[in-house]
Amino acid sequence: MKFKAVAFCRIVLLSGLIVLPFAITWAEETTLPREKLVSIFPNAKSFTEKKADLTPEKVASIEAEIGTKLHPKDLKPTFYIAFNENKKPIGLALLLEVKGPNGVISGGVGLDMTGKVVKVDIHKHSEVAGVANDEFLQQFNGKGIDDKFKVGEDIEPLAGAQVASQAVALMPKKTLAISYALFLKRPAKAEEDAPETIEPEDLKEVMAMMKDEYDLIRAYFQKGDNRDKEAAVKAAKQLGKHAELIADFEPPKNPNNTEEYTYFREQFHDTIHEFTQTLATEGISERTQKQWQEVIDLVNKVHLRFSVEEVELDEDLN
Ligand code: HEM
Known part of the structure; x- marks a missing residue:
């Protein structure tokens, strides 16, 4: 998850090319929200701005990532790039608004060169005073693109102000x-998104791979520990792929x-897909347990019809 200096240089270059030549960009500094930017990057010696436009595709991908609609104002974001005394970029900031239960909350967020949050500032709000306090806001520092930012999970809410x-x-x-x-490119995620490299020689090899995943999910339900959810979801995804x-x-x-065989394959595909989706949100629940049982029933039926040898999936357990 390295936030490459190259990316920033590209932003800086672009701002030089598209917006205005550097000298004029510096001159523009007076029009920048300097105070707000200095609060985020107290060690910065200068700032430049870069205006951007979000295409509908980008909007869709961002909305999928954050799980909510973007505000019309977010569609043309202005980035502020902070530089040190050697004119090296040290981070970027965005000033933005969100909707709170009592009205608009406006503030600023800074990211450092590694793509991690360095500061969240609140400028205006109509909520409990605590939302603007460092004590609450500091918990965002150091978090990155892979963090959830979910109250009750990785975010400690203010009492009574969830x-x-x-x-x-x-x-x-x-x-x-x-x-x-x-601007930033995510490195390919570990194993999960990596292309499948194993090429099975026969159906038994495919089944052996699926059996590993099956065992993991079965153990997850048996143990009943939702801390293993992520591994179970991953196994379910792999099961679908295999x-x-x-x-x-x-x-x-x-x-x-x-x-008939194609019908079973398609049924399996649909059932496991639905199961994976539900598992990702609900973990162990009545619904996922029922869906998992449907998977098992289906698999048992296929094996009866299409395997010469008897297949006992749970042979290693009593
Ligand atoms: C949770 C999913 C599944 C698991 C864990 C699983 C597991 C297994 C296992 C352990 C075997 C015995 C392999 C051996 O004798 O070495 C097997 C055989 C077989 N499975 Fe599955 N299976 C699954 C789903 C399916 C599905 C969806 C189909 C087809 C639509 C299928 C078709 C077969 C067939 C045809 C055989 C016999 C293979 C042979 O003897 O060459 N299985 N399976």
Whole structure:
């Protein structure tokens, strides 16, 4: 999750090319919200601004990331880039507004060169006083694009002000999502998004891969510990991916019943997909337990119809 200096240099270069030549950009400094920027980057020696435009695709991806609609004002964000005395960029800031339960909350968020939040400031609000206090705001520092910014999970809300706390948490989350959508490249996520490199030789190999994932999910339900949810969701996703490989092989029994076999494959695909989605939001719940049972019932049916050998999925447990 390195927030590359290159990215900033690109912003700086662009601001020089598109907005105005450097000398004039410096001269413009007086029109910048200097006080607000200095509060975020007290060590900065100068600032420049870069206006950006969000395409509908970027808006869609940002909204998916933050889980809510962007404000019309967010669609043309103005970034402020902070420089040190050697004219090296040290971070960027965005001034923005969110809707609190009692009205608009406005503030500023700074990110450092590694893409981590360095400061959240609140400028105006009609909520409890605590939302503007460092004590509350400092918890955002050091967080990055992969953090949830979710009250009750990684954000400690102000007593009795859950909704306002969540609204403030949206500021750094939005800043990160917009910055990454515009300038910053996320490195490919670990394993999960990596292309599948193992090419199974036969159906038994596919099944062996699926069995590992199946066992992990089964253990998750048996243990009943939702701290393992992430691993279970990952296994469910992999299970869906690996199931796609089934189509490359003929079943050893009833190989001519292709329609029925295809039906089972599609059913499995849909059921596991739905299960994965629900699991990601609900973890262990009545619904996910029911969906998991549906997966098992389906798999048992397929095995009966298309495997010569008896397949006992839970043979290693009593
Ligand atoms: C949770 C999902 C699944 C698991 C954990 C699983 C697991 C297994 C296991 C352990 C075997 C025995 C492999 C062996 O004898 O070495 C097997 C065989 C088989 N499975 Fe699955 N399976 C799953 C889903 C499916 C689905 C969705 C299909 C087809 C639509 C399928 C079709 C078959 C067939 C045809 C065989 C016999 C393979 C052979 O003997 O060559 N399985 N499965």
